[in-house]
Amino acid sequence: MTAHLNEIEKNFISELSPIASLQDLEELRKRYFGRKGIFNDLLDKLKKLSSEQKQKEGQALNAVKESLEKSLQSKLKQLEETQLRAELEKNREDWSLPAAPLLIGSSHPLTQILEEVMETFVSMGFSVAEGPEIETDENNFGALNIPPDHPARDMHDTFYIRGNPQHLMRTHTSPVQIRVMRSQKPPVRIIAPGRVYRHEAVDATHSSVFHQVEGLAVDENVSFADLKGTIALACQRLFGKNVQTRFRPSYFPFVEPGAEVDISCTICRQSQSNCPVCKGTGWIEMMGAGMVHPNVFQAVGYPPEITGFAFGMGIERIAMIRYGISDMRLFYENHLDFLSQF
Numbered sequence: 001m002t003a004h005l006n007e008i009e010k011n012f013i014s015e016l017s018p019i020a021s022l023q024d025l026e027e028l029r030k031r032y033f034g035r036k037g038i039f040n041d042l043l044d045k046l047k048k049l050s051s052e053q054k055q056k057e058g059q060a061l062n063a064v065k066e067s068l069e070k071s072l073q074s075k076l077k078q079l080e081e082t083q084l085r086a087e088l089e090k091n092r093e094d095w096s097l098p099a100a101p102l103l104i105g106s107s108h109p110l111t112q113i114l115e116e117v118m119e120t121f122v123s124m125g126f127s128v129a130e131g132p133e134i135e136t137d138e139n140n141f142g143a144l145n146i147p148p149d150h151p152a153r154d155m156h157d158t159f160y161i162r163g164n165p166q167h168l169m170r171t172h173t174s175p176v177q178i179r180v181m182r183s184q185k186p187p188v189r190i191i192a193p194g195r196v197y198r199h200e201a202v203d204a205t206h207s208s209v210f211h212q213v214e215g216l217a218v219d220e221n222v223s224f225a226d227l228k229g230t231i232a233l234a235c236q237r238l239f240g241k242n243v244q245t246r247f248r249p250s251y252f253p254f255v256e257p258g259a260e261v262d263i264s265c266t267i268c269r270q271s272q273s274n275c276p277v278c279k280g281t282g283w284i285e286m287m288g289a290g291m292v293h294p295n296v297f298q299a300v301g302y303p304p305e306i307t308g309f310a311f312g313m314g315i316e317r318i319a320m321i322r323y324g325i326s327d328m329r330l331f332y333e334n335h336l337d338f339l340s341q342f
């Protein structure tokens with residue numbers, strides 16, 4: 001029987017080594033170790049031997065069987081690994097495919113201009129102050145030297161809050177100046193950016209919601225020259241260093257004296273009689289400005305000898321000039337064709 005075992009072992013090994021598929025391996029396993037396999041056959045024969053022989057032959061049989069099973073297991077492992085590798089190779093991802101395009105958004109043009117204006121004034125020592133969009137009549141008008149029945153109220157087509165006549169949608173960002181002055185002592189140097197509301201018929205240059213930035217500087221001995229210098233420098237930073245500024249006398253209830261500030265036309269550089277932006281005048285209206293009216297200081301409880309200047313400009317107007325946009329409504333319609341140009 002031992003000789004027979006040697007032969008079985010030799011056969012098994014020579015059959016095992018060329019096997020290349022799991023299926024063939026399984027067939028081999030069945031043939032040797034299956035219920036009707038060679039080893040079960042040998043065990044049956046073993047039962048018929050004497051007990052002395054049984055023990056001796058049995059040990060030899062088991063030793064060979066264990067060794068062959070080990071070889072079978074290692075072959076199985078090897079074949080499984082090969083198969084797995086082949087499958088991975090077959091289903092490999094193609095990293096060379098171009099990726100789906102990533103759409104990168106950008107800030108709204110009004111936000112870009114607003115941020116630029118804020119950066120300009122912050123770099124000149126102003127800090128940013130904000131206030132609510134629903135304001136009291138007192139903050140929006142009264143404290144700004146526009147008492148009830150003052151004709152200047154006609155300049156502001158105001159949205160009032162129904163059932164609450166002392167509240168309204170702020171018509172300018174000036175009430176933020178009132179709030180800041182009522183809450184802190186001079187010196188004050190702020191800019192107030194934000195959304196404002198007017199009851200306007202919407203057209204190419206009017207909207208019922210738009211954006212302003214106002215500035216306020218209060219201290220001892222602030223002069224009109226300080227105002228001019230601040231505005232001239234800010235305009236150069238915003239529109240280019242060759243830009244000139246021009247002050248024309250004007251009226252705003254909360255300043256005295258008051259002025260309209262123009263900048264030299266950045267589109268035609270004052271050289272075209274048919275320029276659509278400056279209409280051939282060479283100048284573009286940019287903002288209102290002036291020295292803070294003593295009545296405003298009185299309303300917020302500042303001492304009478306204090307001095308200050310204020311200015312205010314529309315963000316839409318700056319964006320329209322900067323980008324050559326003729327219709328303000330484009331800013332609010334949110335068409336991607338328009339917005340993606342900025």
Ligand SMILES: [Zn+2]
Binds near residue numbers: 270272277279280
């Ligand atoms: Zn021009």
